[in-house]
Amino acid sequence: MAMIADVVIIGGGIVGVSIAYCLGLKKPRKFRVVLLEKEALCSGSTSKSVGVIYLQHFTRVEIELIQWSLETIRHLDERSQMRLDFNKIGFIHLCHGNEEADRLRQNLSLQKGAGVQVHWLECQDLLKIIPQLTVSDVSGAAFTPDDGYLDPYLLTTAMAKQARDAGIEVEVGTEVEAVIVERERVRGVMTNKGKIEAPTVINAAGPWAGIIAKMVGSTMPIKLIRGQILAVRPKTRLTRVVPMTLDMSTGFYFREETGGLILLGKLDKAFDADSGPIDPDDYYEYKEKPDDAFKDFIIKRVNEKLPSFNDSQLVQGWVGLRTVTPDCLPILGETEVKGFLCATGFSGAGIQMGPATGQIISDFILDGTPSPYLEILSRRRFLGTNHGLLPFTEKSL
Numbered sequence: 133m134a135m136i137a138d139v140v141i142i143g144g145g146i147v148g149v150s151i152a153y154c155l156g157l158k159k160p161r162k163f164r165v166v167l168l169e170k171e172a173l174c175s176g177s178t179s180k181s182v183g184v185i186y187l188q189h190f191t192r193v194e195i196e197l198i199q200w201s202l203e204t205i206r207h208l209d210e211r212s213q214m215r216l217d218f219n220k221i222g223f224i225h226l227c228h229g230n231e232e233a234d235r236l237r238q239n240l241s242l243q244k245g246a247g248v249q250v251h252w253l254e255c256q257d258l259l260k261i262i263p264q265l266t267v268s269d270v271s272g273a274a275f276t277p278d279d280g281y282l283d284p285y286l287l288t289t290a291m292a293k294q295a296r297d298a299g300i301e302v303e304v305g306t307e308v309e310a311v312i313v314e315r316e317r318v319r320g321v322m323t324n325k326g327k328i329e330a331p332t333v334i335n336a337a338g339p340w341a342g343i344i345a346k347m348v349g350s351t352m353p354i355k356l357i358r359g360q361i362l363a364v365r366p367k368t369r370l371t372r373v374v375p376m377t378l379d380m381s382t383g384f385y386f387r388e389e390t391g392g393l394i395l396l397g398k399l400d401k402a403f404d405a406d407s408g409p410i411d412p413d414d415y416y417e418y419k420e421k422p423d424d425a426f427k428d429f430i431i432k433r434v435n436e437k438l439p440s441f442n443d444s445q446l447v448q449g450w451v452g453l454r455t456v457t458p459d460c461l462p463i464l465g466e467t468e469v470k471g472f473l474c475a476t477g478f479s480g481a482g483i484q485m486g487p488a489t490g491q492i493i494s495d496f497i498l499d500g501t502p503s504p505y506l507e508i509l510s511r512r513r514f515l516g517t518n519h520g521l522l523p524f525t526e527k528s529l
């Protein structure tokens with residue numbers, strides 16, 4: 133006999149778990165929510181992330197979502213008393229040349245208008261914060277001292293514990309194999325462990341969101357892009373905080389990590405880059421090691437920007453997938469199939485936007501609250517564009 137639920141969430145990364153957590157805070161007692169995760173919690177992009185939460189974004193919607201996430205995290209911290217340890221190391225956006233400097237300065241007013249504590253740094257100020265940095269070609273930087281990072285695994289599992297305590301069923305090792313649709317309405321899912329009937333199903337499957345969309349005969353305008361990280365130990369012990377620092381020109385970034393390590397990476401959100409399609413299953417099984425091209429990029433950037441770190445010892449490297457949309461904003465809310473919602477395409481910012489997404493989606497499910505974010509971030513914004521978007525079509529089992 134099929135299990136019956138009110139809501140099924142597909143995916144146990146930060147996004148799916150945030151939705152479960154927020155539903156758990158507000159749902160009526162007998163409202164049944166089941167989260168399905170095919171592997172273990174955080175086994176997708178969430179555990180590969182570097183956990184940075186920063187307010188130096190370039191659109192109002194991103195800034196507001198992240199502010200809301202921070203509030204949600206603070207509330208979780210108080211409720212769970214799990215000490216999520218937000219490490220307030222600050223965020224520095226480096227720029228080169230007049231054009232980048234103008235863009236960054238223009239953004240300061242947008243960010244300040246949204247209540248963000250952000251300052252402009254000249255090179256001499258920058259050197260006081262990161263003395264190891266080569267600033268000869270740098271035109272300045274924007275600095276948000278209150279930004280920082282936390283452990284994405286801890287954040288997600290803290291939310292999952294609270295969700296379970298509130299009666300949400302979190303089923304790991306349970307793979308959704310089909311989404312059941314009848315007369316343009318979702319009816320439930322078929323899993324490797326049986327059928328679950330539900331009037332609401334949420335696609336929070338991160339890099340697998342396109343595969344889930346295909347189950348209802350549709351597509352998602354998302355592209356999977358490799359995100360690679362090296363963790364190194366500098367020969368000379370670090371005596372002061374190394375903020376998260378992002379070079380606007382190259383996407384090179386670094387930040388301190390606990391245990392005296394430095395994380396080095398590259399932010400790449402190029403939706404239109406000419407790279408072949410990636411199968412996330414194949415990917416996570418075989419391609420988890422950083423490649424030579426990435427290592428060469430990092431060596432070059434360290435030589436240019438942080439020469440005193442170039443004799444650092446390599447401790448570890450890993451690779452994850454970013455699920456990127458054409459405008460680098462997530463896709464949230466209803467689709468053409470009634471009751472089938474999506475929350476995906478976080479374009480490298482799912483840790484910082486996941487908690488707010490949980491609030492938005494749970495409010496919509498429980499009260500039908502028409503959030504303006506659901507309007508702005510709707511999948512409909514890509515209809516009629518050239519991103520290969522197919523309408524959802526009926527497919528029943």
Ligand SMILES: Cc1cc2nc3c(=O)[nH]c(=O)nc-3n(C[C@H](O)[C@H](O)[C@H](O)COP(=O)(O)OP(=O)(O)OC[C@H]3O[C@@H](n4cnc5c(N)ncnc54)[C@H](O)[C@@H]3O)c2cc1C
Nearest residue numbers: 143145147170176177178184308338359452481482483484
């Ligand atoms: C190197 C790197 C660094 C990053 N750094 C940051 C950062 O500093 N800050 C930030 O905000 N973001 C960062 N990100 C992005 C962030 O990791 C993602 O945006 C976020 O983890 C997405 O979460 P998710 O829940 O959507 O997806 P995921 O964490 O991938 O979760 C999706 C889950 O769905 C499950 N699933 C898939 N198919 C099925 C199925 N059929 N049935 C059941 N379960 C299924 C998967 O197993 C997976 O666990 C980074 C990403 C990378 C790769």
